[in-house]
Amino acid sequence: MSSAEDGQLCLNISHSSSSSSSFRRKPVSAQQRWAVKKQRAEKRRFSSSSEVKGHSFKKRREEPEAPPPEVKGHLSQEKKTNSNAVHQAPPPEDTDWTPEKKKKMILKKEKDEGAKEAGRSSVKTSSLFKHNPQIPQMDRPVVSPLKEQIFSSASFSDLDLHPHLVATLDKVLNVSTLTSVQKQTVPVLLSGRDAVVRSQTGSGKTLSYAVPLVQSLQSVRPKVSRSDGPLAVVIVPTRELALQTFQTFQKLLKPFTWIVPGVLMGGEKRKAEKARLRKGINILVSTPGRLVDHIKHTLSLVFSAVRWLILDEADRTLDLGFEKDLTVIFNSLNSKGPSRQNVLLSATLTSGVTRLADICLNDPVTVHVSGPASFDSTTTPAVKPDPDPADQPESFAIPEALQQFVVVVPSKIRLVCLAAFILDKCKFSQGNKLIVFASSCEMVEFLHSLFSSVLCRPSANHQAELSFLRLHGNMKQEERSDVFQQFSASRSGVLLCTDVAARGLHLPQVTWIVQFTPPTAAADYVHRVGRTARIGHRGSSLLFLTPAENAFITELANHNISLSEMKLLDILSSLMMDDAYRGRGKYHSQSSSKAREQEIRERATVLQTEFENVVHADAQSVQMAKSALQSFLRAYAAYPARLKHIFHIRSLHLGHAAKSFGLRDAPQGLSVATATHNRKLKNRHQNQRQRTGKQNPGPEAPAEKRFPGGQRESHLVCSEFSSGLDTSKKKKKKKRKALTGQTGEGEEPE
Numbered sequence: 001m002s003s004a005e006d007g008q009l010c011l012n013i014s015h016s017s018s019s020s021s022s023f024r025r026k027p028v029s030a031q032q033r034w035a036v037k038k039q040r041a042e043k044r045r046f047s048s049s050s051e052v053k054g055h056s057f058k059k060r061r062e063e064p065e066a067p068p069p070e071v072k073g074h075l076s077q078e079k080k081t082n083s084n085a086v087h088q089a090p091p092p093e094d095t096d097w098t099p100e101k102k103k104k105m106i107l108k109k110e111k112d113e114g115a116k117e118a119g120r121s122s123v124k125t126s127s128l129f130k131h132n133p134q135i136p137q138m139d140r141p142v143v144s145p146l147k148e149q150i151f152s153s154a155s156f157s158d159l160d161l162h163p164h165l166v167a168t169l170d171k172v173l174n175v176s177t178l179t180s181v182q183k184q185t186v187p188v189l190l191s192g193r194d195a196v197v198r199s200q201t202g203s204g205k206t207l208s209y210a211v212p213l214v215q216s217l218q219s220v221r222p223k224v225s226r227s228d229g230p231l232a233v234v235i236v237p238t239r240e241l242a243l244q245t246f247q248t249f250q251k252l253l254k255p256f257t258w259i260v261p262g263v264l265m266g267g268e269k270r271k272a273e274k275a276r277l278r279k280g281i282n283i284l285v286s287t288p289g290r291l292v293d294h295i296k297h298t299l300s301l302v303f304s305a306v307r308w309l310i311l312d313e314a315d316r317t318l319d320l321g322f323e324k325d326l327t328v329i330f331n332s333l334n335s336k337g338p339s340r341q342n343v344l345l346s347a348t349l350t351s352g353v354t355r356l357a358d359i360c361l362n363d364p365v366t367v368h369v370s371g372p373a374s375f376d377s378t379t380t381p382a383v384k385p386d387p388d389p390a391d392q393p394e395s396f397a398i399p400e401a402l403q404q405f406v407v408v409v410p411s412k413i414r415l416v417c418l419a420a421f422i423l424d425k426c427k428f429s430q431g432n433k434l435i436v437f438a439s440s441c442e443m444v445e446f447l448h449s450l451f452s453s454v455l456c457r458p459s460a461n462h463q464a465e466l467s468f469l470r471l472h473g474n475m476k477q478e479e480r481s482d483v484f485q486q487f488s489a490s491r492s493g494v495l496l497c498t499d500v501a502a503r504g505l506h507l508p509q510v511t512w513i514v515q516f517t518p519p520t521a522a523a524d525y526v527h528r529v530g531r532t533a534r535i536g537h538r539g540s541s542l543l544f545l546t547p548a549e550n551a552f553i554t555e556l557a558n559h560n561i562s563l564s565e566m567k568l569l570d571i572l573s574s575l576m577m578d579d580a581y582r583g584r585g586k587y588h589s590q591s592s593s594k595a596r597e598q599e600i601r602e603r604a605t606v607l608q609t610e611f612e613n614v615v616h617a618d619a620q621s622v623q624m625a626k627s628a629l630q631s632f633l634r635a636y637a638a639y640p641a642r643l644k645h646i647f648h649i650r651s652l653h654l655g656h657a658a659k660s661f662g663l664r665d666a667p668q669g670l671s672v673a674t675a676t677h678n679r680k681l682k683n684r685h686q687n688q689r690q691r692t693g694k695q696n697p698g699p700e701a702p703a704e705k706r707f708p709g710g711q712r713e714s715h716l717v718c719s720e721f722s723s724g725l726d727t728s729k730k731k732k733k734k735k736r737k738a739l740t741g742q743t744g745e746g747e748e749p750e
Ligand SMILES: Nc1ncnc2c1ncn2[C@@H]1O[C@H](COP(=O)(O)OP(=O)(O)OP(=O)(O)O)[C@@H](O)[C@H]1O
Pocket: 173, 174, 175, 176, 177, 178, 179, 182, 199, 200, 201, 202, 203, 204, 205, 206, 207, 346, 347, 503, 504, 505, 506, 530, 534, 535
């Protein structure tokens, strides 16, 4: 609702009041006396209302103070319609005022009220910036970033490829020079060897396996036909990546029309997929869960001819979230068929995953593109490296063209800080395209709804229009695909998303990655920031940390990742670009830096107050904010054990965290609810295990999952990549969902 609409609402209510009997009596009721008293008190608090120049919010800025006990019921009823009305003393009965005059007077009073409200919100400055933990001095440990050169000097035409394939690469995909990873990988795969490939995000890994695969299949004689069924199986962790990979194959296969690619992914109609499988698909791209579903239920899916198995984002796919699915897939592939070429790829293949892969692969060639680490002279010496290389955390290569920043923000200020950053990049300047990562579907929904209603107001001509899209695992597949295509095609805008968009997706022209909630592992950090600065383009990233989470910088440094600090006040200062966020204006014209800082703080408070008013406008909005906060807390409780010293639920200040969801106070019983929830579930799983006699939780048990490093992931947050898709499990899943209250975040549901 715009402010104009708001005004309209007040007017209507005033009209109805004016016709009510209360308008014909003198203001002598308890309520009226209270209102007049309140007005006087207001006057004393704000010596001059002209000093108060606030932004006109869409919703009320503040709830009125509690009325005297005898009128409480009556007031709360009025508050439901328009709480402003409670402040209004009706026009005196014994004047000969025309309805127009009365209306004018009411409007004037409303205006005065608005100004006072604005004043009050300015006074609130203290609540947003007081009682925050100190922002610690940032230590930048010594980091030697791994370097990778993206392009090689060779071109596709130098390789032994079909000329039509080279022409297609050039004309359709606009690709002629080989990237380093392609130069090293394509010949290995063309020679028929298995491979484990690691190179930085956005370096062209997809073509490094897709080109030799197409080259190999087009040369098969007699020619490949649909009736041969799958000859290659490509497994990727998310639906969007499945779609993107399928589209790449569609382009590459333009000259080889007899080879048919196909995609299977959760959320699509099974029946249609079954029909396509019956007709015949030669290159099958799929998410693991959906493939398992078809292995179990689609008779026409036969793997007897499969010659290629590709696991893209292999570290994620080999995570135990997919363990059971992969076992089914491997068993099904191994039962019959010719010898097979296997390829694992990722930007973050850890040695643990590689060791695991060695068991399944046949004498694989390891392609690691990163060169030797280079010393970063801007950093200060820190911890001594561990002498035992086996104990060393994995180093990850980050694109050189990526500038990485971190901002340390007290919890309370996080929401306005994010908003100020978005306004700066997308409204007060142009040509930016942002991806903002948050930890849960509810949080994404909440931010999307709040920002769309508060930040997308039309403003001065020179400011760009802001648009927000959202992507998470709780959306219908159709909508997910639409958003993916829409954001891919757009030149600017903000995509709010969960980790469903963290891996593999190539969304062109993204300039900024914002991690509003920190990732649960350094590898996830790498993949998230890897959505920008791809294939040699420039890009930047910003990580939000609270003062208590500062040690995550050291954790990243252990993986050779180095960040520069961005100052909170610098981000908030973008609010000076729009007088819609002006505070009392007292400091606006003054030039001292202290005065400017104060003005920035006031503007941040004005914006925060606006968020809070929108959130508290009705019960539904409050509920939305609460469930977003709750899901955030659950995600927080699910950080792996080895990061608990940085991200521990007990170190969160609930009231401060609530503020970052636009809630004025910490919702009661929330933290207790989360803890109780955890306990109940733990007991339940223990009982379940005792009943079934299982020592360890089976893959179906909804309890914790273990990552290869031994870390645990609470089931409370449903993994972005979990599958468990067969129909028999559907009921169990529903039951589990109802039990845990989990949102289905990121699942690949059928
Ligand atoms: N040789 C090349 N020259 C120019 N562009 C290329 C080349 N190879 C691939 N690309 C393009 O680079 C982009 C990124 O490639 P791709 O998605 O394969 O990267 P990736 O290494 O798999 O990244 P991630 O690790 O994030 O999955 C794609 O748009 C692709 O078309």
